[in-house]
Amino acid sequence: MNILISSAGRRVSLVRAFQKELKKLFPNGKVFAADANPVLSAACQIADGHFKVPYLSDSTYFKVLIKECQDNDIKLIVPTIDTELLMLAENRELLEENGITPVIASKEFVSKCRDKREIHKFFESHGVSVAKEFSKKDYQLPLFIKPIDGSRSVDTYLIKDESELTDYHFENEKLMFLEYLDHNEFNEFTCDLYYGRDHQLKCVVPRKRLEVRDGEVYKALTVHNKLVPYIREKLAKVDGAVGCLTAQFFLHNENDKIYAIEINPRFGGGYPLSYLSGANYPKWIIKEYFLGEAIEESFDIWEKDLLMIRYDDEILVHGYKG
Template sequence: MSTYKIWFNRWFSVAYHYIDMIRNNEDGIKFEVYGTHPDADHVMLANCDYSEVEPKFDTDGEYVQYCLDFCRKHGIQLFVPRYKMLPIAKALDKFEELGVKVLVNRDAELLEAIDNKDDFYEICREKGLFEIPSFYTAKTPEEFKDTYEKLKNEGLGVCYKPVVGEGGYGFRIIDDNVDPLKEVMAPSYRIPFQRVYDGLKAAGEFPELMVMEFLEGEEYSIDCLAKSGELIAAVPRRKGGGRIRILENNKELIELAEAFTEEFKLDYIFNIQVKYNQGLPKLLEINPRMSGGLYFSCLSGVNFPYLAVKLLLGEKVEKQETKLDIKATFLEKEIILS
């Protein structure tokens, strides 16, 4: 049996788990794992057969060329990108010329729309797929103030985040009742309006922001595995208190994932984030990659990372049975780096 060379570029630390899951696959397929990251001590690299420190690049084009050169130099057959997914997706034909299969959706235009939350909210609203939070966009401090006041006048709590961004970067809840001492001693995601407004004015320029309805209810991540518009597995995962995570048999969210998959035909692996407000699940964002908490969803009995790779290899993957209604937590584990 041949051994596949697979490369992870600049992933989160949880990729350590995903590498293990791919290695320990049910089919006994062997993988030689390559990893790169700008941080030589990044924990993911400790679980790779070969690792390399990524140089710094000024443009997307330079980074894509680095990826192509890395694949050519090391004979990479499977590439699992996290960093610069969109520029890599736009250059898929160049990777395919090298014989490299890339775990990224082929529709780069769709990925670009997903990357821009403002645009994608409008697309989903038009299609009637999700309930969408009330939101406005702001490019200037005055626009930010105006949109904040519009939402407050609608009787809504307000939060904001960059229109283009990943994960929780830049997300804040506007709360004028924050205890000043608590804010200094224990910084949180809550911040008074005046502090935000003054900061934006002082900055002069800032990334376009979505100023939106703050959703008070439970937050869910739905980890999905799919191919050609068919949902193969979906696991709704809810955050409990502290470190608790619950894999929940939420039929409403599984049906939402099925409708989304049929409409947009995202391939391989992706994550849908929603949050409830007044009994309705409203869309937060789509992550067209393995999520940071995917290793919890694998407790359902579905080896998401390996099955995504199996689909990438062109193999048939049957619809998966999932074990749900599982409560789990996590703890730290020591990893020797050298």
């Protein structure tokens, strides 16, 4: 019963979490990691085994992936980056025909998550407020600009003065002009949600973002606030959602205003804080997909007010020739 963390990159903590939980239930189980350049991937170096895969744009990607999974007796794939989600969802049947199960939401739900306008419609259909999108001919400053299919804060802009707007902002059809939610008035939370194979919400852990580098949280705090019952009510069941989903919300400092920003149907870079607080999603995935056990709702199992401060560490590879 082996597991693959795909596009592993720097996800050392996630690999270690799956290793720890898998060994408890399957002592001989291994956690593999895959990357386009595994020698330079920290997560690949600490995994039980690793292998190289082509870039997602390569036509041989799935041929190589399936062969490596079969050669290494890998039965489960856990994705980690946005760009691989839709491809895995679209090729679910191909993978399952070869004895491999991707822990990934349905193609329909992944498609919504990858399009910021579609995920806004999804939130609104569940009675959840979102930031207003302006027409590029009629907008109010300050405003926030981001691409409909972006990730990791790439190509985002806070515009406070008309002079900061350029032809690029107006002509790029992918860029959305959005109502700005002031960080002086709102706190930003990344919430780790777990959905069982029945598409029912089992757990919510809000993480307050204290410091972010290159789109990934470096300092964060678990907070048991009004987001927990709010998300539990509004998003109790989501068709197609399974496993860990990472959702961003803004919560007003003084009133009950809550705005949803986006959902990424995968483990987020800051999930290790939720795991260390007691929200054991790797164990739940192993139990659901390997043992066929249903997961019960567990909204109060995690430690609140737990602060995570991340730091850089080193992994040495001896004899590296380049």
